[in-house]
Amino acid sequence: MDAGRGRRVDRLRAERRETATVVHCHKHWETCKTNGVQGAALVAARLALKRAEGAVLAPADGPGSLGQDDVRTVA
Template sequence: MSTPAPAAEDKPFKAKDFPKDLLAAQRKLVELYAALHAHQARLPWSREANDGWPDEPERWHRRGRPATTGWEAADAETYDRLWEDLRKAAEAVQGDEHWRLCKQHGVEGADLVAARQALKQAEGAVPAPKKDEPALDQDDVERAA
């Protein structure tokens, strides 16, 4: 005779057993960060038109910048939308019910930090690369989280 499986409330709580909605929210956050990063990489260095400035060799931290006409209106709109979407995604991850449950079960301090860090690398939290696209590297994941 077999013993029935324990009910969900009888299972011990594990902070690193992330719910599917939290994994999906983290994946969306990483995807948005990657999209914003890729968008920024192709934009001029200044949002507004700027005459730039020459290098100042005696001040190593003051490198020169070329003149720029700034961003196109559509690029600025895309940037602003991506940033807003990224903020909302970060709020969804940080405010997820799972973190309240962690605290409720005594997971706090360094253990809570470790659980939050583990989410960044959990299976399903980082999107698989699409064909002919480079995979996100760990720096992208860390900055997104």
């Protein structure tokens, strides 16, 4: 892997960590728990949102757009 690609991978990983923190700490999840959505139902809700079409946005610095197939490829 060349240095440029390595820097891009590092930047994307950092962005993924930041985004995951925002999503996991969002107040919405506390509202779910308050309303009785817990355990497996809460996990199912998170997974459904993760896999929803449009959940993955196009990168700001590149052409095209990312879709769920791109996420599955990377995962």
